[in-house]
Ligand SMILES: [Zn+2]
């Protein structure tokens with residue numbers, strides 16, 4: 209064996225990490241809190257882990273029957289107290305976050321950083337914002353339609369189609385098919401009648417038009 213190799217093995221034996229790995233229990237126990245050490249000693253001795261108790265633990269537990277009941281009662285009371293005070297049932301220090309657990313404690317049980325209730329509320333908020341934005345765009349567009357009609361640049365059937373399409377009289381936007389039905393013309397004819405108006409409006413409204421951009425309408429894109 210080479211000298212360097214032997215040195216390496218000696219060092220390996222001496223390393224605290226290795227002593228720990230070899231199961232040097234005393235060494236491991238020194239590192240933990242005194243009460244935890246006491247707990248481990250009692251557990252190893254086959255005793256109920258409550259301090260000073262001489263009973264044997266119940267099967268599958270680390271406490272005797274009596275102490276299990278005491279703990280259960282205590283936990284129940286603590287749970288109810290924390291619920292009453294609106295505090296996290298696990299730590300009792302921070303308020304509950306969309307449920308009985310606080311924002312920190314709930315991470316122990318769940319993968320998703322946001323609770324279902326919060327996600328739902330966010331989604332509804334976004335949907336409401338989108339709806340509001342769409343409505344606002346439609347109101348602005350209808351206003352522009354009124355101005356275009358008042359300018360006299362659009363006349364005859366084109367003006368009538370635009371009036372129906374934007375719902376100038378009743379505040380309801382219509383599809384090409386719906387406009388065509390009222391005017392007894394085809395969908396394609398409605399599209400042709402509306403094209404000059406839509407191009408003019410889209411140039412004026414830009415991205416805030418409730419239909420495709422002017423470039424799309426003209427087939428430039
Ligand atoms: Zn006990």
Ligand SMILES: [Zn+2]
Pocket residue numbers: 296297298299300301302309310311312313314
């Ligand atoms: Zn907590």
